[in-house]
Amino acid sequence: MAFTSFMDTALKEARAAAARGEVPVGAVIVCPKGKVIAQEGNRTRETNDPTAHAEILAIRAACEKLNSERLIGCDLYVTLEPCPMCAGAIAHARIERLYYGASDPKSGGVALGPRVFSHSQCHHVPEVYDGIAEQEAAILLKEFFGAKRG
Numbered sequence: 025m026a027f028t029s030f031m032d033t034a035l036k037e038a039r040a041a042a043a044r045g046e047v048p049v050g051a052v053i054v055c056p057k058g059k060v061i062a063q064e065g066n067r068t069r070e071t072n073d074p075t076a077h078a079e080i081l082a083i084r085a086a087c088e089k090l091n092s093e094r095l096i097g098c099d100l101y102v103t104l105e106p107c108p109m110c111a112g113a114i115a116h117a118r119i120e121r122l123y124y125g126a127s128d129p130k131s132g133g134v135a136l137g138p139r140v141f142s143h144s145q146c147h148h149v150p151e152v153y154d155g156i157a158e159q160e161a162a163i164l165l166k167e168f169f170g171a172k173r174g
């Protein structure tokens with residue numbers, strides 16, 4: 025089966041998050057049949073919830089949709105390297121493949137920082153593909169934080 029990237033949809037969610045005044049990160053979950061079953065952006069400010077990262081919201085929505093605590097065979101696309109909290113949730117959800125865009129030297133937990141999936145305590149390790157549409161994701165973040173500071 026040909027590879028179809030859903031990063032464009034994740035980037036759309038990231039832009040929508042920026043428009044709401046949230047850190048521009050978007051996430052998409054695709055079921056084994058190749059259909060989008062959840063797409064979310066950050067909502068930590070809107071919901072006063074520090075756990076309302078795009079990945080967490082997408083995992084919650086997808087689990088509700090599939091009526092399961094696990095997302096066996098599902099893929100997750102996210103515009104930024106997941107933080108340790110989200111990486112933990114991805115492992116718990118048994119996500120099959122993780123595709124992410126920009127790396128996150130400040131808060132990343134996959135290739136950087138705690139490297140959650142490399143830890144011996146990690147119960148499930150997804151296949152990880154990084155650098156997908158990295159430029160677009162990084163530019164969004166740079167613009168957002170640049171505008172905040174300026």
Ligand SMILES: [Zn+2]
Pocket residue numbers: 077079106107108109110111
């Ligand atoms: Zn996170």
